[in-house]
Amino acid sequence: MEKDTICVQSGWKPANGQPRLMPIVQSTTFKYDSSEQMGRLFDLEDSGYFYTRLQNPTNDMAAQKICELEGGYAAMLTSSGQAANYYAVFNICEAGDHVVMSSTVYGGTFNLLTCTMKKMGIECTVVDPDAPQEELEKAFQKNTKCVFAETIANPALVVLDIEKFANLAHMHCCPLIVDNTFATPINCNPINWGADIVTHSTTKYMDGHGAAVGGCIVDSGNFDWAAYPDRYPGLCTPDQSYHGIIYTEKFGKGAYITKATSQLMRDLGSIQAPMHAFLLNLGLETLALRMERHCSNALKAAQYLKGHEKVAWVEYPGLPDNRYYELAQKYMPKGTCGVIAFGLKDGRAAAGEMMDKLKLAVIATHVADSKTCMLHPASHTHRQMSDEQLVEAGVAPDLIRLSVGIENPNDIIADLEQAIG
């Protein structure tokens, strides 16, 4: 099936007489007839639901749809995009391990890897994703267990050379984890270019309406953990908390997601509420349609800003003169995303003034939903970063992030016009 059909048809497949719309299994627990069967579930000998902290059918149906859209092998939902990125890394890293991460990742991910996970004993080396191969090679250590980057960085709009990063990771016996939130699987499938694991903040375009925080991890099933048993002991040696099962032996290509579900979800519990998974699924039904509109609106808005005398610069990978245009054409020929970054000639102060005049666009921490909104990262989301860190992350102090919605493009441009003046 084509992606727009998967968006509508995949996941829940009703049998005769069942509801057409995916039901919400609003239950923490599931009943069984025999004590033995319940025991087998806890031993991972049988598959089945027993407690919603680990798994819930509604979540799994929405995850299945995302898995198909990404061309993955298995997927799981998490309570947020942050939880997805945390689990994706922590599932294969422990104290003493090391991660190579692109400097331009989302601020929350930057904090997670460089501050919080550091406290857990996992070190992170930050690299410029555009650095030459030799430079990037230097970041790797014997204990490097994964490489982490974003397809289109939020908010710097740096486009990742996915193939280059996948090759680099694989040369060092590591999987590449790509946060594909901004491109969405409609515009890019990182797995097709060699990425091993894909994460999402479903809070953004997938939900699409700013209704529910959520995340997702998709595993391609392609990385051969069993080839490196010493590097990935969590997947390749007995798990004492499950009577010594070995995930790679028992679950093959499903090892990674099974471990994340049955071990990390069990112990850390960042499950998505089934109600949120229901809302996510509704959002997914229109994802392909909405992305088309987000991208065409954003291109029009970017072209308008580009021609405005008070605008100093515009960053949008869909613009032919953008430094990432070629990469964007290669990885995202149908379009990139609805987010634009720009700066005003009068700089930081002018940004605040202009934003206060907006009528249609709202000032919001959010990005990537149906309603046009704007944010000034240096004063809002990234305010904990030093100027140096901001520049390293590709976030100029005057950068304004415009998330173009699916309203009529003329109304969006008219609002920009009256606000910029």
Ligand SMILES: *Cc1c(COP(=O)(O)O)cnc(C)c1O
């Ligand atoms: C928003 C975002 C996250 C974090 O997701 P939450 O759902 O807010 O926890 C991670 N990565 C990217 C690229 C994001 O835009």
